[in-house]
Amino acid sequence: MTPALPFPHPAPLRAGQVSLVGAGPGDPDLLTLKALRRLAEADVVLYDLLVAEEILALVNKRARLVCVGKRASRHTLPQQDINQLLLREAQAGWRVVRLKGGDPLLFGRGGEELAALLAAGIEVEVVPGITAxxxxxxxxxxxxxxxxxxxxxxxxxxxxxxxxxxxxxxxxxxxxxxxxxxxxxxxxxxxxxxxxxxxxxxxxxxxxxxxxxxxxxxxxxxxxxxxxxxxxxxxxxxxxxxxxxxxxxxxxxxxxxxxxxxxx
Ligand SMILES: C[S@@+](CC[C@H](N)C(=O)[O-])C[C@H]1O[C@@H](n2cnc3c(N)ncnc32)[C@H](O)[C@@H]1O
The missing domain is CATH 3.30.950.10 (Tetrapyrrole methylase, C-terminal domain)
Known part of the structure; x- marks a missing residue:
């Protein structure tokens, strides 16, 4: 359960929106509260190999979990295909979380995903994570x-x-x-x-x-x-x-x- 906090909750993730979320370096206790909220709200979560099992266990049980790989040069899906998949899921109206190890915009090609989504007119937010x-x-x-x-x-x-x-x-x-x-x-x-x-x-x-x-x-x-x-x-x-x-x-x-x- 998300604890009560002395400041307003952020607006929930909307249909067709993509949240680029940082999962932190491994310890689930190092997730941000906002990351935890997004995991609970998602319809579909596209995640990298580096994301710990314990963190995937925190995802909304009704959400689809899709491993898109990625560890140095061992990509399960080529980057272009990951961009396309993100785009398709958002255009289908799902609430999409793209879950990346550490911070989503540090050394993980998150910038390329952000650029591709913005170029296609998709609404995107970035939830920073503790970098490795x-x-x-x-x-x-x-x-x-x-x-x-x-x-x-x-x-x-x-x-x-x-x-x-x-x-x-x-x-x-x-x-x-x-x-x-x-x-x-x-x-x-x-x-x-x-x-x-x-x-x-x-x-x-x-x-x-x-x-x-x-x-x-x-x-x-x-x-x-x-x-x-x-x-x-x-x-x-x-x-x-x-x-x-x-x-x-x-x-x-x-x-x-x-x-x-x-x-x-
Ligand atoms: C593709 S980069 C992603 C970096 C990630 N976006 C970040 O902000 O930490 C993957 C590299 O981050 C480093 N890394 C990620 N998690 C780590 C961990 N728990 N311990 C040590 N190094 C880690 C390793 O050098 C690994 O090869």
Whole structure:
């Protein structure tokens, strides 16, 4: 049951409207209240592989659930077909939820879906979600910024569109910058080389956070110089993020201190 809140409920989802909803990084408790409302109101929910079972269990029991796949390059449906399906469901007058992992407009081609729907005159809303970088950092106790050692944070993708040129790593190589790489496991070795070639020290701390915010979360720690070996040895599996920067060591030092307090 949706709790009573001291502010008005948003207007319910209308027939023929599409809600692009962020499901957050995995933990169902990280869904927004608005996302929960939309899941309860939907007639049809088109969801990605990354959306957790526990979140799908919160969908209106009378709604149709359609898996449209999508994990890095393993698309169950090509993007064009997903756009067309969304369009058809909305034009048929259903209340449509497009449920995407994390935030719907970060690294998930949500922008392309939004553009296609708007171009066809469909009414669309966006319900933001907690993106994986923010959820994973919180779950691992890593502050993405800290005034002593990280003035900013960049969210980048390690997965390049076919034929696209590489990222401008020089722009992400400041020693006081945290870099979070989505979909970067397969390219970990080349990302580590590129950052070092652009002046980032080999001793820069790295955390690999796998299945963040779920009961299966695993955090591996290494440095830019040892990242490739760490991936080869410990075989982290997607979904995973690379968090690169001094904040990783800072968080580890706080954790050691806390453990020391417990032992004392
Ligand atoms: C297609 S992108 C979608 C990102 C999503 N829109 C967001 O805002 O988090 C998928 C990538 O996000 C990252 N990711 C998503 N959920 C994650 C999780 N629970 N733990 C670690 N990484 C995750 C991984 O890098 C994964 O390959």
């Amino acid at each position: 970088a923010v959820g994973a950092a919180a779950a691992a106790g890593i502050p993405l910024t800290h005034r002593d050692c990280a003035q900013g944070v960049s969210l980048v993708t390690g997965h390049r569109r076919d034929g696209a040129s590489g990222l401008d790593w020089a722009a992400h190589s400041g020693s006081e910058q945290t870099v979070v790489v989505y979909m970067g496991l397969g390219e970990a070795a080349s990302i580590a080389s590129a950052l070092q070639a652009n002046g980032r020290s080999g001793s820069t701390p790295v955390a690999i956070i796998e299945q963040a915010t779920t009961p299966r979360q695993r955090v591996l720690r290494c440095t830019l110089a040892t990242l490739a070996d760490c991936v080869a040895r410990d075989c982290p599996q997607p979904p995973a993020l690379l968090v690169i920067g001094k904040v990783v060591a800072l968080a580890a030092s706080w954790q050691r201190q806390a453990e020391g307090c417990l032992v004392d």
